[in-house]
Amino acid sequence: MRVYKHLDDHIETYLSTILLLIFSVLCIVQVVMRYIFNESLTWSEELSRYAFVWFVYTSAAYAVRYQRHVKFSFLIHFSEKITPILSGLLKITALLFWISFLVFLDIYSIKLVMTQFNTGQLSPANHIPMYLIYLGMPLGAFLMTFRVVQHIVFELSEIKSYITKEQS
Numbered sequence: 001m002r003v004y005k006h007l008d009d010h011i012e013t014y015l016s017t018i019l020l021l022i023f024s025v026l027c028i029v030q031v032v033m034r035y036i037f038n039e040s041l042t043w044s045e046e047l048s049r050y051a052f053v054w055f056v057y058t059s060a061a062y063a064v065r066y067q068r069h070v071k072f073s074f075l076i077h078f079s080e081k082i083t084p085i086l087s088g089l090l091k092i093t094a095l096l097f098w099i100s101f102l103v104f105l106d107i108y109s110i111k112l113v114m115t116q117f118n119t120g121q122l123s124p125a126n127h128i129p130m131y132l133i134y135l136g137m138p139l140g141a142f143l144m145t146f147r148v149v150q151h152i153v154f155e156l157s158e159i160k161s162y163i164t165k166e167q168s
Contacts, residue, residue, distance in 0.1 A: 016055055016058045029044050042125040046124065054136035057139060084158075088162070109134075109141050113137070
């Protein structure tokens with residue numbers, strides 16, 4: 001249970017950190033090879049690009065986890081002055097719209113990975129199966145979907161606790 005809690009709190013942080021580290025090291029290696037040794041590594045440029053793409057998707061899940069995404073909070077703050085229940089309902093409505101988009105993204109990103117798997121295409125320099133590169137998209141989408149579901153559950157519990165408090 002403790003391991004689950006730890007991973008729940010930090011999985012996006014670990015993934016994003018590792019991917020950003022790989023991306024940064026490969027870019028530095030590429031610069032050193034080009035400007036100091038006058039040689040270019042084809043594999044490092046391609047691999048750094050793929051690490052960056054995966055980083056973008058895992059970082060998007062990180063932003064959802066810690067609510068660092070772009071949002072319009074004026075209406076939420078205004079509705080909190082009226083009643084916290086209205087504010088909670090507006091948050092849940094926005095989260096439901098968001099999760100409907102994420103389910104769409106989940107479905108089509110899996111279809112994209114399956115299409116890449118069926119083509120058997122390999123990356124030009126490293127000969128990595130392209131479906132592995134495209135797997136970053138459904139991974140990030142599933143992590144975002146999971147985090148949005150967590151936010152919905154939290155908002156529902158907040159509304160429930162406010163209602164019970166009002167009835168007491």
